[in-house]
Amino acid sequence: MRIAIDAMGGDYAPRETVKGAVAAADDGLEIVLVGDRQAIGRELCEIGADACHVELVQADETIPMGEPTRTAVRRRRSSIWIAADLVKRGEAEALISAGNTAAAMAIATVCVGRIPGIDRPAIATVVPTLSGQAVLLDVGANVDCSPANIAQFAVMGTVYAETVLGIKRPRVGLLSIGEEEIKGNILTRSSHSALAERGLNFCGNVEGRDIFSGDFDVVVCDGFVGNVVLKVSEGVAEMTFRAIKQEVSRSLLNRIPMFLLRGALSRLRAKMDYAEYGGAPLLGIRGVCIIAHGRSQARAIANAVRKARQTVEGDVVGKIAGSPLVAGLVGKTNGAQEVL
Amino acid sequence: MRIAIDAMGGDYAPRETVKGAVAAADDGLEIVLVGDRQAIGRELCEIGADACHVELVQADETIPMGEPTRTAVRRRRSSIWIAADLVKRGEAEALISAGNTAAAMAIATVCVGRIPGIDRPAIATVVPTLSGQAVLLDVGANVDCSPANIAQFAVMGTVYAETVLGIKRPRVGLLSIGEEEIKGNILTRSSHSALAERGLNFCGNVEGRDIFSGDFDVVVCDGFVGNVVLKVSEGVAEMTFRAIKQEVSRSLLNRIPMFLLRGALSRLRAKMDYAEYGGAPLLGIRGVCIIAHGRSQARAIANAVRKARQTVEGDVVGKIAGSPLVAGLVGKTNGAQEVL
Numbered sequence: 001m002r003i004a005i006d007a008m009g010g011d012y013a014p015r016e017t018v019k020g021a022v023a024a025a026d027d028g029l030e031i032v033l034v035g036d037r038q039a040i041g042r043e044l045c046e047i048g049a050d051a052c053h054v055e056l057v058q059a060d061e062t063i064p065m066g067e068p069t070r071t072a073v074r075r076r077r078s079s080i081w082i083a084a085d086l087v088k089r090g091e092a093e094a095l096i097s098a099g100n101t102a103a104a105m106a107i108a109t110v111c112v113g114r115i116p117g118i119d120r121p122a123i124a125t126v127v128p129t130l131s132g133q134a135v136l137l138d139v140g141a142n143v144d145c146s147p148a149n150i151a152q153f154a155v156m157g158t159v160y161a162e163t164v165l166g167i168k169r170p171r172v173g174l175l176s177i178g179e180e181e182i183k184g185n186i187l188t189r190s191s192h193s194a195l196a197e198r199g200l201n202f203c204g205n206v207e208g209r210d211i212f213s214g215d216f217d218v219v220v221c222d223g224f225v226g227n228v229v230l231k232v233s234e235g236v237a238e239m240t241f242r243a244i245k246q247e248v249s250r251s252l253l254n255r256i257p258m259f260l261l262r263g264a265l266s267r268l269r270a271k272m273d274y275a276e277y278g279g280a281p282l283l284g285i286r287g288v289c290i291i292a293h294g295r296s297q298a299r300a301i302a303n304a305v306r307k308a309r310q311t312v313e314g315d316v317v318g319k320i321a322g323s324p325l326v327a328g329l330v331g332k333t334n335g336a337q338e339v340l
Numbered sequence: 341m342r343i344a345i346d347a348m349g350g351d352y353a354p355r356e357t358v359k360g361a362v363a364a365a366d367d368g369l370e371i372v373l374v375g376d377r378q379a380i381g382r383e384l385c386e387i388g389a390d391a392c393h394v395e396l397v398q399a400d401e402t403i404p405m406g407e408p409t410r411t412a413v414r415r416r417r418s419s420i421w422i423a424a425d426l427v428k429r430g431e432a433e434a435l436i437s438a439g440n441t442a443a444a445m446a447i448a449t450v451c452v453g454r455i456p457g458i459d460r461p462a463i464a465t466v467v468p469t470l471s472g473q474a475v476l477l478d479v480g481a482n483v484d485c486s487p488a489n490i491a492q493f494a495v496m497g498t499v500y501a502e503t504v505l506g507i508k509r510p511r512v513g514l515l516s517i518g519e520e521e522i523k524g525n526i527l528t529r530s531s532h533s534a535l536a537e538r539g540l541n542f543c544g545n546v547e548g549r550d551i552f553s554g555d556f557d558v559v560v561c562d563g564f565v566g567n568v569v570l571k572v573s574e575g576v577a578e579m580t581f582r583a584i585k586q587e588v589s590r591s592l593l594n595r596i597p598m599f600l601l602r603g604a605l606s607r608l609r610a611k612m613d614y615a616e617y618g619g620a621p622l623l624g625i626r627g628v629c630i631i632a633h634g635r636s637q638a639r640a641i642a643n644a645v646r647k648a649r650q651t652v653e654g655d656v657v658g659k660i661a662g663s664p665l666v667a668g669l670v671g672k673t674n675g676a677q678e679v680l
Contacts (some may be wrong), residue, residue: 045590066520076389130579140517143525177480177567185483185564208571212579224525227517228565229572231548236576239470239552247607257597 001028001306004092007035008062009099010296017098018043020301025053029309032092034059034083042201051252057082063103065294072103073110084111087287094288094308096279098296105141105282105291112287115321117329120145121284122153122223123291124160125230131214135161135170139226140291145187150174151194151319152218155325156283157218158200163319164310171218173206175225189224195220199325241269278303281311283320287291288312341368343648344423344432347375348402350636357438358383360641365393369649372432374423381505397422403443405634412443413450414450420444424451434628434648436619437482438636439634445481445622445631451606455661457669460485461624462493462563464500465570471554475510479566479620480631485527486544490514491561495665496623497558498540502657504650510557513546515565521545527562535560539665581609618643618648621651623660628652 005021007014018033018040025031029055033040037058044054059079075081080099084107086092095112097104101123109121122138135157142149154172161170174191176184181192183205195202206216208229218284221229248254278300279292288311292304309310311317320326345361347354358373358380365371375382377398384394399419403412415421420439424447426432435452437444441463449461462478462526475497482489494512501510514531516524521532523545535542546556548569561569584605588594618640619632628651632644651657660666 066522068522128579130582143517175568176570177483177564182406182408185562188564207574208568209575209578211572212575222525224517224528225565225568228515228548228569231517232551232569232572233548233576234554235549236573237580238549239468240577240580242470244605247605248601254601257600260597261588261594261601265584265587 001309001312002030002032002086002092003063003094003096003305004032004034004057004086005301005305006079006083006097006099006104007033007040008059008079008096009097009104010292011294012037012297014096015043016297017301019047019298020191020296021305022047022049022054023298024302024305026227029305030055031305032057032083032086034086035079036060036099037064048337057086063100067100067103069102069106072100073106078107080107081111084108087289088112093292093312096290096292096304096308098279098292098294098301098304101140101291101294103271104289108282108285108289110289112285112289115284115286115317115326117194117326118151118156118284119150120149121282122156123226124157124283125280126165127211127233129212129214132216133165134211134212134214134219135165136219136221136226136229137283138221138223139230141282142223144224145222147187147191147194150187150191150222151198152217152284152329153220154195154200154202155189155198155323155329156320157220158325159323160281160283160316161217161316165217167217169201171203171215172218172220173198173203173210173216174209175211175219175221175229176205177206177207184187199328237269240266278307281307281316283316286317286321288317341649341652342370342372342432343434343436343645344372344374344397344426345641345645346419346423346435346439346444347373347380348419349437349444350632351634352637353438354379355383356637357641359387359638360636361645362387362389362394363638364620364642364645369393369645370395372397372423372426374426375402375419392450397426399423403440405440407440407443409442409446412440413446418447420447421451424448424629427629428452433652434630436630436632436641436644436648438545438619438632438634438641438644441480441631441634444629448622448625448629450626452625452629455624455626455657455666458492458496458624458667460489460492460588461622462496464497464568464623466505467551467573469552469554472560473505473550474557475505475556476551476559476561476566476569477623478561478563479570480563481540481622482563484564485562486529487527490527490531490562491538492561492624492669494535494540494542494558495538495663495669496660497560498665499660499663500621500656501557502624503654505557507557509541511543511555512540512558512560513543513550513556515548515551515559515561515569516545517547517549519545539668564652577609581605615679621647621656623656626657627632628657640656
């Protein structure tokens with residue numbers, strides 16, 4: 001299997017992307033690092049990688065974090081575009097980028113193409129719940145959505161939960177601010193009918209608190225709200241752990257029990273650290289695309305590679321495209337509502 | 341001081357509202373319980389309250405949690421309306437309701453009236469940060485907002501942070517999904533100019549993670565997003581504490597250090613439990629109105645009474661109305677954009 005990595009994308013690129021890629025490459029996996037050949041080569045030398053499973057492909061341009069999608073998507077010599085093009089041409093099975101999310105999403109969509117029936121791809125994240133895991137989408141690809149987009153996210157999330165999490169007939173919830181159908185904003189109130197008619201296991205509104213309850217397997221929302229949810233979760237978990245440390249270190253006596261618990265707490269912290277854990281697949285395009293966190297370090301990139309491999313091996317794209325739920329959407333999509 | 345409580349509002353009303361009210365009443369404070377006189381009387385008997393600081397006012401109707409605002413706001417014989425009317429007529433200094441939030445907000449607005457310059461009142465919550473506290477608003481009063489609404493929330497939040505939290509020149513952040521001005525949805529991208537022109541200390545976008553960083557004193561967003569943030573925070577904090585318990589109880593050896601830490605952890609948990617802690621003021625109306633959590637039990641109601649007292653004593657309403665920032669809005673408000 002070959003996986004293309006945008007080596008220039010992310011706050012710690014290319015050093016950490018290269019380190020992570022080398023760590024993840026093994027006998028069954030070839031990594032293609034796309035970017036400035038010299039800069040990547042320097043990093044490879046520095047870490048003393050034997051590079052037998054790593055290949056370099058030159059890209060002259062890097063899309064900065066703040067560049068608007070409209071101009072970013074035209075940069076065909078950028079590392080994101082060239083990596084996406086490898087997937088399009090069948091020279092790589094998956095694409096990973098920790099760079100400008102909006103640009104990566106737009107380029108993957110334009111270059112690799114969408115699955116028929118899907119207007120807009122969505123970024124899906126697996127979040128921990130009290131009883132297992134749930135899929136939350138969209139977490140950032142589409143900031144302003146229509147009810148039809150929300151219903152398509154629900155369909156893709158359902159297929160993902162079935163395929164990757166092994167959940168039968170996943171329970172779908174619409175993120176809103178009250179359980180009753182009339183509660184919510186214009187978008188959520190008008191999404192109910194679209195969600196009810198798709199043959200989904202739609203179970204109504206889910207409130208923010210209950211995303212983690214285990215009562216829902218798929219939670220859908222627009223990408224603005226989903227991204228806020230993801231980052232607020234990160235912030236609260238981080239604050240909780242810091243506050244535990246602060247509270248405990250007030251008294252010397254507490255330090256001993258805290259020391260004894262450090263193993264349990266760090267295991268827990270790793271579990272809560274899902275936002276950085278392995279990146280999130282961009283569902284709805286005709287290829288595997290993993291969006292990694294902008295702050296990804298080597299470990300996160302290596303996890304993203306594993307996630308990409310798992311998504312390829314599980315044939316998530318084929319299963320979404322072949323799902324009767326998605327087939328039912330073909331012809332109903334809104335051609336005018338383009339991604340750009 | 342007299343405080344009117346909607347005794348029939350909330351999941352545990354009237355039992356818990358009555359218990360909380362009785363617990364909070366003291367020599368300097370008279371509580372007016374509004375609702376079904378018989379039901380309230382029964383609760384008073386049961387807890388054996390001497391009721392010397394508690395007065396009963398009859399209301400024939402109770403607005404259910406799911407009732408739409410449009411019909412709820414016409415119910416002039418409801419406990420929320422009658423409590424609000426006491427504030428309007430100067431017979432009570434503050435109103436507290438744990439009932440239907442949208443109804444309470446609409447009735448308070450229609451019955452008590454808005455502060456000139458403010459189109460829509462907003463619910464403000466004080467959240468803990470790594471270095472202190474911040475004001476987050478709106479957390480549920482207005483699900484679909486305009487840039488002008490957002491700017492008014494920023495003005496009210498600034499006055500609240502100055503008055504109640506004692507912060508000089510509070511730093512205002514706009515909740516979005518990236519630091520750059522171009523990041524966000526239609527609402528956030530178009531709110532920048534309104535926020536920049538008000539004489540506020542506007543410091544740009546704040547991401548979900550950084551609400552708790554201590555880098556901002558006031559965080560503004562629409563009420564849908566704010567409500568989701570509030571409830572996600574609750575959910576994550578709850579899950580973290582539960583997961584700590586689970587992780588620790590896997591091994592018998594861990595139980596001893598956990599036992600030693602229980603004091604520190606429960607203090608921390610109380611700090612994180614801000615969503616239920618004392619209710620949140622509805623800013624922008626011409627009177628003090630505290631919106632308590634629908635799941636409020638006696639302790640939360642008693643805290644809401646303290647919050648109401650603090651808001652009255654701090655003259656928050658007078659200070660918002662008298663602020664040059666708000667005075668600058670008079671005449672600029674959008675009359676067509678009514679609350680209902």
